[in-house]
Amino acid sequence: MRRVSLLSAAFGIALSGAALIHAVPAQAADTVTIVIKDHKFEPAEVRIPANKRVTLLVDNQDATSEEFESGEMKVEKIVGGRKQIKVMVGPLKPGRYPFFGEFHEATAQGVVIAE
Ligand SMILES: [Cu+2]
Secondary structure, three states, X not given: OHHHHHHHHHXXXXXXXXXXXXXXXXXXXXXXXXEEEOOEEEOOEEEEOOOOOEEEEEEEOOOOOEEEEEOOXXXXXXXXXXXXEEEEEOXXXXXXXXXXXXXXXXXXXXXXXXX
């Protein structure tokens, strides 16, 4: 009887160990999606961790192409109509990093906030 309970205790420890491994944030957590719709960014305010490399997935749901641009993040990249691009940014110091869509600058405005 004693042997059985020891075994099940060991098994329980192994299980909780596995659960802990699964609790570690995946790399996907460092990807943030920014949707372009009606020539606006959604969300227009994007919060990312400072001092870390982050992938911005820019998902253009408009039929027209856009240029995702930011002098502060040194990015200038075309995203076609109904297409997606990945933009690597950082590691960024804490602060505000404006971005815009150059083809629809009047409405396509946003900011990355590294914190
Ligand atoms: Cu440009």
